[in-house]
Amino acid sequence: MDEQYDPQAIEQAAQEHWLTHNSFAVQMDDTREKFYCLSMFPYPSGKLHMGHVRNYTIGDAISRYQRMQGRNVLQPMGWDAFGLPAENAAIKHNVPPAKWTAENIVEMRAQLRQLGFAYDWDREIATCDPDYYRWEQWFFTRLFDKGLAYKKQAEVNWCETDQTVLANEQVIDGLCWRCDNPVERREIDQWFFKITDYAEELLADLDKLEHWPERVRTMQRNWIGRSEGVELDFDFNGTPLTVYTTRPDTLMGATYLAVAVQHPVAKQAAADNPALATFIEEQSRVKVAEADMATMEKLGMDTGLRAVHPLSGESVPIWVANFVLMSYGSGAVMSVPGHDERDHAFACKYGLPIVQVVDKAGDDYTYDATTWHDWYADKEGTTSINSGEFDGRDFQGTFDAIADRLEALGRGTRKVNFRLRDWGVSRQRYWGAPIPIINCEECGSVTVPEEDLPVVLPTEVEFEGVGSPLKQMPEFYVTQCPNCGGAAERETDTFDTFMESSWYYARYGCANNHSAMLDAEADYWAPVDQYIGGIEHAILHLLYSRFYHKLLRDEGLVSSDEPFTRLLTQGMVLKDGAKMSKSKGNTVDPQSLIDRFGADTVRLFSMFAAPPDQSLEWSDEAVQGANRFLKRLWKMAAAHCAGEAPAALDAASLDDRQRDVRRKTHETIAKVSDDYGRRQTFNTAIAAVMELCNEVGKLDESDQDRAVRAEALHAIVLMLSPIVPHICHALWQALGETDDILNVPWPGVDESALTRDSIEMAVQVNGKLRARMDVPADAAREAVEELALQQDNVRKFIADATVRKVIVVPGKLVNIVAK
């Protein structure tokens, strides 16, 4: 064995070995438990960044560990290949997106191979491949038939100068990123998925995801935003004006109505009220970031119109207000200024009446319009007042009584509302999967027949300006209607790229099946047992995937309810306390580190520097430290192997020092197993192995010293192999082992090595550490107490006091309470 650690040679040899043995290809196997480990696939932007390295090293360590546990492990890799950056690059460098993307994939694949990740490359997929997106198109037609995909008008950012739709990130301060002209909102036809049909289940099933971070589940819960209330009608000139409220118990305190500026009633009132028309015009043009909206001044204007309260029969004014959202509920609200903060501010500002209808027991506060109270919205310990026959009830009592009355009168119904909106899946972009629809003047939107799929995206394109080239390609869009045979036009919109990433995890299970979207093998691998990726996908990607999985299930393609059993959200990689980014100029290129130190050093550092779910502060010095550890490990093994083959271990004959090292070996195995499997804290696992190495270094060259060291080195190499697989591959051979380390099971703990004759215990007096003592492992409680009281330093502290109590924590400490 070479004395010098030569990472380049070692890593190349290990990677060649894996390649020639096809080491990571897997098939279905009913004799072993399956384990599907997946890291979020990358967008092929050009090169790997440190975030990728961290993400994929975590996934690889888990995969390799699970394999050593005897599981049938699938770990695939692929490319989230559609998206806007390819179009931007095309415009900038005049290279077609398909070519640019393919070149990036070649480069990044080579980098992933250099890092030694244990992927089954036979299952590699790229979402821009027609073999992939054809199934997405096929599935869309199925959803269309079920009514789960539909078309409606929706707003987009429109640049009049460039005659094109802009993505949100292409709008900078309200201006087009290309021509700096103002961007306007325009309504166009778009395709949607009815995710709201699954809102209830998506919410309820979050409770099943016990191995997901609570943070992610909370974010999804809030995003879905379920609320229970009543939808009720005020009478407006004989037609119902519908409002939604979660507080029907305060209905008798509703003193006016407020409608959104886009509401039909507002438009109607504006027809013969120029001042109002101007107000509406101004307010609909204000297009600010959502963050500013919450703090924006609340403005409104009286329409002069009035509506009739459904229970009191009183006439209430209708106002237009800038804070009412057209997109939630019915775009109109009943205003209860006595018990809603916004309504209160609005009523005070415009002099509208305020009626208190909820009182708090034991609070002698009497309402007047100039003061406000901290329990105005409480639902507990309150009583309804000023509400006629509903007086005297608590929140739920009034809620039910009023809801029942409205339902009996036919003026309202209980309703559950969601904040979640249907998912808009069409994009007016080129570099995406074509939506398989043909628009016919006679038949409307007709799906492309299955035998005509896929609708292939042309890849030989030229960009003129920013619009999609598809819209200038009659050879693409001119076609016949599959229904009537008449002249028709193909849809030129493409799918949102979240479509591809919502089901790729399932496709890896049968990536090479050309006759079906998913099959029995795909269902064998699903669901993903361990998913690893960035927290930035906590809502959209993970919610869409969960939705898609339920769609696939309802189509009979998978038999599970959820796609990802266990989720690990890895933290960001920071430099100088900030996220690495090109604009800040604080990036670190993984390639230069691999070239300098080797992949194992980079892998080791990224796993050692922080627990996986925390942010990781980059440190060039600490990378060198990781490299230094590998060099030391290599030297220790080289020195060990240079001598004669070690004698057989004779556990019974070991002296205390040798037994201590051997105990440390087996304690470390126990700890590292727990850190890898249950805790997923690889940093502490590495620290424990480093400690063991420090202990092993103290052994000398006697027969049994060498035998103890041989056992420890075998364990160390096996335990580190998920994180630094190349060096461990080489060390395993150097230790004289002929089996491929990949096929060697995880080391077991020898319980007999863990026993001790004596234990060091801490002795406290009144909770403060005063002494340490060695006690026989089998000492009785009384003997331990006795020994503790005899310690010199302890006697000093209890000399002038009476011992009241002695607490013994077996094997750990004694606390003497004395006063």
Place this chain on the structure above:
RNA sequence: GCGAGUGUGGUGGAAUCGGUAUACACAUCAGACUUAAAAUCUGACGGCCGCAAGGCUAUGCGGGUUCAAGUCCCGCCACUCGCACCA
């Protein structure tokens, strides 16, 4: 504004179920080797007092519970993230 999370040496972090705070590294300092430097090896390394033994003190701040609190509870402060007029 609402919600979630974090706060421990010079730095990254450890302390898993309330039980010996600062493991493992990085940096720094000292020593060995060297003509010298790098590399490598050995040692020191929270603060204060002390020759030492040892003592006092310390986990953002202030209280509390407990024999015992970085860990649990209450109230503040700072930072990070998410949502953001959802009626």
